[in-house]
Amino acid sequence: MTAPELSTPRERIRSGRMRRNAERWSWLFMRFSGALLLVLIFTHLFVNLMTGDGVQQIDFAFVAGKWASPLWKVWDLLMLVLAMIHGGNGMRLLINDYAHRPRVRTFLLWLLGIAVVVVIVLGSLVIFTFDPCPLDASGDLLSGVPDFCKDVR
Amino acid sequence: MTPAPTLYRGHEGMWMWLVHRATGVAIFFFLLIHVTDTALVRVSPEAYNEVIDSYKTPIYGLIEAGLVAAIILHAFNGLRIIAVDNSTWALRHQRKLAWAVWVIFVVLMAGFLPRHLMHVFGGA
Amino acid sequence: MTLHEYDVVIVGAGGAGMRAALESSQRARTACLTKLYPTRSHTGAAQGGMAAALSNVEDDNAEWHTFDTIKGGDYLVDQDAAEILCNEAIDAVLDLEKMGLPFNRTEEGKVDQRRFGGHTRNHGEAAVRRACYSADRTGHMILQTLYQQCIKQEVEFFNEFYVLDLLLDKDPQSTPEGEEVSVAGVVAYELATGEIHTFRAKSVIFATGGAGKVFKTTSNAHTLTGDGMAIAYNAGLPLEDMEFFQFHPTGLAGLGILLSEAARGEGGILRNSEGERFMERYAPTIKDLAPRDMVARAMANEVREGRGCGPHKDYVLLDLTHLEPAHIDAKLPDITEFARTYLGVEPYTEPVPVYPTAHYAMGGIPTNVQGEVLRNNTDKVKGLYAAGECACVSVHGANRLGTNSLLDINVFGRRAGIAAAEHALATEAAAELPEDAEGRLRAWVERLRDTVGTPGAESIAQVRRELQETMDRNAQVFRDEASLSAAKADIAALKERYEAVGIHDRGQRYNTDLLEAIELGFLLDLAEVVVEGALARKESRGGHYREDFPTRDDENFMRHTMVYGGEQLRLDYKPVVVTKYQPMERKY
């Protein structure tokens, strides 16, 4: 008597290596972006809220002052993009979990996608086309611009 | 007798998962608004300053504090999650790590809140 | 009525049922009916191991194994069956390994083996390592592995279908000897809907497991109510050797939950209230590893003579404290957890209270070595098979050796599966269903449903409790004429009361109340058979110990008991098959 031959009657999915899968990338991305965001956001918060006068110091001039430095431009851009994709992806997971009806789910996913894209585009445009010393219609500096504008003019 | 079923009594892991979700969503919506308002810098300094000034009222001050709280929790719990997936030690001690997140939270908030509230309420 | 037609219908999805299904479903259209989800079957509770003379760690061979099985069974074993069991054991284990069963391993990577009661080297010289195991969850691994293979082979299961009636084309008792009786199918009750289904089949295999619930203190599951045995019995077939019930020495005291013999195989020691290793007195050579009937009796005797432990002096102690905790964790993780969970005892440092617990039915539906069911000493019922604990081949005789049952279910489950499929393939059509095939069951169910709300009805639970108590009191490790007669009278009274039981649930869906009532009917029938057989057997042999006849009587009782039901319970005997081992005195 020998052992019964155990065949595999079920259709075997062709093995080999894994098809690279979106869920896996999503999972990995959440971890890497999360770690990076930790650094980015905490520095951001520290600079904005803890140094100087905290919230009170924030105004146009403060922002313009920061964005005068390319470091902060890149910093904020990276933060924006990563946070939006990280948060957007997180929201996608939530929608998948809670929106059961396929049409509602599709609708919400589109809404989310559009929101994320709009915010990223808007945000990057602002950062890149930011003019620290905008002029009014008559060609004068607007009020509230940082002091260094006067030197630039 | 109450008709509703009981709420599942998970341990730290489940509650931290809920906290992580809730804070993640909160931060996300805050970010949507925050980017939009920051975009006003492109429109005009007045418009921006006007909006930002409203952030300096006590109400927004408190919301801002809440946001910082959410970020601290979400961020350090995020680190806990990453650790749990990468180290058996962290996995086995995840409940302690959850408490560690709260300790960090309390410490950081203790550092942040007084200063922040001073700025908010200290008048401008 | 819903009618299903299959080549082979298997009743039961424990080890025996699924092993049969794996063979049969490869060859013929097979349905496997089970009252529980397959993985809930009690095979999963088996702990210690499965015997096979693999010689992986010590010199061993199938012939020694055969000898031990026969001697362990106190020479009531059919020796041709025992030879098959032990010869096919090696392949049975290897087959399971190839199916993926995660056995414990030796350093060289082979299947590891451990000692077990009654398994010896060279006809009793010393204990031998013969039991293949996976920690103390061997049965769990067997059940899971077989279920996994059934998933692979896409075996058709009918889960939570209670088979409650067997359909034969003729009455087996009134049909003269030599004439053919064939199986036609079974009738089943679907738990989820309350619907009754008829399964017509060319072959039917019964693999419904044990009947431990006739006793109060038992290692058996609540669902082990001997359905298959009782159904066959009610259909007019005999039951063989039912008076032989094994009481496992080490049940958790008061609860009956089993602590495997592996605990002693790994070095555990039984002690009485004086701390004495009392087995040295009863079995000087192999001491704590003597066969179960002897150890159980020795324990009961210690307690009877006042050397029991605890406030009521009603148990002895299983001492593992001299073993390394790491060793315990590696080899006996589950049973030590049972002691902690259920008795709050820490086995690393405290001895565990134990007392014999009703464990295994040596008897059952008589079959030959192909698993074919016999309707008397010679005639087979065409197409009807039985395997596993519900069957009596008889490889266990008067006392089963530990680890031989997991072996039995695999060897004879496989054989029954092959034979049933081959019979089905060679058969043109299944026998005609009797008229109104499900009438009997329908009437039974309806009658019980109608008892809902009857004032003064007997309670199922109360009748069952009293049955189990009288069996524990009167038909356990020690029996005699008086106690057995008392049990007999009690059972007769309880059977009468059973006629007046009332249930609470009239519903169709998941009416477990109704089914418990039916199961109780089975228990009562079986208890009666056990007691009648025990009363008639005026000798002591293996698991059956009569204080009024304390010795074995080969002259008059070297034969199997056959009990027939019907109008009047009738006893008969069947000769034991002897090939090469003449009965000797059983000493260890």
Next chain:
Amino acid sequence: MTATAEAPAAGEVASFEVTLRIRRMNPEGTSEHGAGEEYWEEHTIQAHATDRVLDALHKIKWDIDGSLAFRRSCAHGVCGSDAMRINARNRLACKTLLKDLNPAKPIMVEPIKGLPVEKDLIVDMEPFFASYREIMPFLMTSGPTPERERLQTPEERQRFDDTTKCILCAACTTSCPVFWTDGQYFGPQAIVGAHRFIFDSRDEGQWDRLEILNDKAGVWKCRTAFNCTEACPRGIEVTKAISEVKKVLNTGEI
């Protein structure tokens, strides 16, 4: 009710009163409750120190109301029949001692969550077993079958020991908050079932299984809530098993 096991081990066993609050549902309705209506019902019974929740349920079923429906078999935690929500946590009724539950307060007993309730404490297990079957839980090998056993060192055997203990009770899957939210997640048990084979040195079907677990409904759905690990009556480190599968998917190495 003196017939139940007197525990000699515990010496003179104190008996105490305990109240069970059971969540019930009769699909066919009763005289007081409509078909499919869910409601709580309370019973007070006498119990002993060694009694488990299962014993209490039996007392109610056997002596008070036979229509109470629940599954059980082995009564000592090895068959996986009686996972239920006891005091708002998944446990096996037969492994939970009443005295460990603070019997001063009513003990809440409900069906496990996330599977359709059929009657009282009985749920439809089919979706659960379907997920198990999905991950192909059987040894897959190629090449000729060897004469003797396939060799495996004790270390290789130890590698997957933890996940071989699973009794398919569903306590883990039905405690998982992600499983509750959407029925698509295979649930922790299916991953445990796959883990048992992925890390078995004899198996060659790992990548087929991993591919299934890499899917939308697979391991990536786990949010490390740990309810599964905490609920598992067999003490399996479920989250660890899941995390090991994730690691394999990320590194491509077993």
